[in-house]
Amino acid sequence: MSRTIREDAHIDVARSAARLFLEKGVAATSGEEIAEAAGISRRTLWRYFRTKESCIEPLFARMSQNLAAKLQKWPLDMTVERFLEINYDMSKIDAQEIEDSKLVVHLIARLAEEPALLEPWFMSTRATEDLMAGVIAARLELSPTDFEVRLCAATVSAAMRVIDETISRAAVRYGQVPTVAESNDRLAQAIRRASTLPFCDPVTPRGR
Amino acid sequence: MSRTIREDAHIDVARSAARLFLEKGVAATSGEEIAEAAGISRRTLWRYFRTKESCIEPLFARMSQNLAAKLQKWPLDMTVERFLEINYDMSKIDAQEIEDSKLVVHLIARLAEEPALLEPWFMSTRATEDLMAGVIAARLELSPTDFEVRLCAATVSAAMRVIDETISRAAVRYGQVPTVAESNDRLAQAIRRASTLPFCDPVTPRGR
DNA sequence: CACAATAATGACACTAAGTGTCATTATAGC
């Protein structure tokens, strides 16, 4: 599986880059150091990533992909609240995923001091927006490119972004780590309030 | 007024850069060319801007500032719809501002083909978000850093972004230029639907 | 107006990000 090997290699580099960025800042970290830490040549690093900053994107992308995998299984007759409740029980999450989440949380918490991290973070938000457009479109039997769907996806993913930033900051800077139930409540509430289309409630497929 | 002189110099460079980016693409435009087109040395260009891409930021920033200037005058007892209606009559806008708007519209329309333009665009969206947080906080007598205010500012500015992108794309790619009234309607409607706090309607100052 | 203080610019050398090219080494399919 050449696809998986390459993806593994990419995320390994992302972890090294994230650790260096958190340790000494983005500006003080050179491409050379990232390559060395990841055990690849400088040339290969630039084949993997267009810029230094984008090296951490696979970490954000992995979060998006986890979300996507879950959202695909969201039954039409279920509310967001219930769906989030049963899907984030934290029990079947492996150690690697927890480590990655920690890195992501720390990166997000540093956004204010490290503007260079904003670009990859916004790119990830954009990916989430596309993801949500797909989910909303599927639930409401509309096109993912429909204006109403795009609007709703944008507001909802913006709300999710604010929740991520708020929780990450609180956790890293003030040590306030919420329970899984609390996070879910906040997230569900924010999504519901931000949504401009009724995709949070059970939807009934148009009769055929 | 050293402040104004510098700002003028910056936006002149931004116009040159925007024209070059639209003409030959971001990748094919070098810092050297931008500097030459703007009539400054390469060294001065890099003193003005950290990156090639960020050269166009003053154009986006100007739009934000125009918006800010208007929103400061939004009376507490007025709806968004009415406010937008009386503030965007297009009559008292000078030629330079129209030219700048055209450049911005074309840049936004190219976002899909020129991912390098995404960063400055998202930075501008972020500025709008801060702006909206201020406006919402003022109208509802809350703090601009309050979670509820941040959430609402994020959803509203996301909606504004989608409107900008939709209208720009339609205008540049399909020649569909809406009337001022139409744009206002769409914008007002999107803002109202995206808002998670009731700042769009007249607010009554808390009695003292 | 002259003259000092300070800010803005240019020139030049430099570091680091990012690319093109080609030889070498893994990897996959047979």
Place this chain on the structure above:
DNA sequence: GCTATAATGACACTTAGTGTCATTATTGTG
């Protein structure tokens, strides 16, 4: 085990971006 192909490394190269210092505007003041 052998061939086709994808991935990597080595090395030279371009261009983005910075440090430093001399020169040139600008601004404020008597």
